[in-house]
Amino acid sequence: MAETDKKRELIIEGAIKRFIHFGINKTTMNEIAEDLSVSKPSLYYYFPDKTSLILGVVERIFKDYFDVLYADLKQEANIETTLLNIVEIKHRFFLRYYMLHLSNGNPDSSLNSVELKSYLEKMLEKNVQFHEKIFEMAVANKEIAPQEDIPKLAELYLSCQSGLTSLCIMHGNKELFPGKKELKLMKEKQISLSKIFIKGLKN
Structure with a gap:
């Protein structure tokens, strides 16, 4: 798996954990970035907004x-x-x-x-x-x-x-x-x- 694919999957895994624990509605992109210790520009590189991240999770x-x-x-x-x-x-x-x-x-x-x-x-x-x-x-x-x-x-x-x-x-x-x-x-x-x-x- 390419490095970019690995990073994308790690973000999705982190989002799933937080969504399940706190709920989608109460979770922000900033919180996911903090959980994973990634910069916000890096997170937004893979997922430009919360909608695209949710789609990635569902996929x-x-x-x-x-x-x-x-x-x-x-x-x-x-x-x-x-x-x-x-x-x-x-x-x-x-x-x-x-x-x-x-x-x-x-x-x-x-x-x-x-x-x-x-x-x-x-x-x-x-x-x-x-x-x-x-x-x-x-x-x-x-x-x-x-x-x-x-x-x-x-x-x-x-x-x-x-x-x-x-x-x-x-x-x-x-x-x-x-x-x-x-x-x-x-x-x-x-x-x-x-x-x-x-x-x-x-x-």
Whole structure:
């Protein structure tokens, strides 16, 4: 990795730590520079403003997430094992990054940039495509019945999982990190939904 890339990654790692601990809204570029003992001109060389830094952080999180998903995907694994593994991976990432509140009405204007919204839309679409591949594999392996519209099926499954996550968070305190009870319930419901969903698709 080039020296410039290493420096950029160190800044992103430092930003993630401070964002998680203090929140994006309460973190300034100056504080990140102080944490990392880098000059402000050096920080602004890599990230001209807070918006570009947040985008860099989000890109890093999604890269790590999809790297883990693709590394875990096994052609020979059955669909239930695959989907339940994804629930576990998603749960780990949720625990680690939930405090960033990237989609929870965060008041920081940096989270409302066109660039960030566009990137998040692309990642949502990438996630749908990833799940399309899983359902296509299951059809090819004759685990589930042939489907007329796999993209719509993948989107429906993800919408249901997303809805469960939102309901479990709202069941607790929306302003704080969900308690152990809400987190356990969320994971259990996502697992149950996956099993029911698969059962309904089988021949």
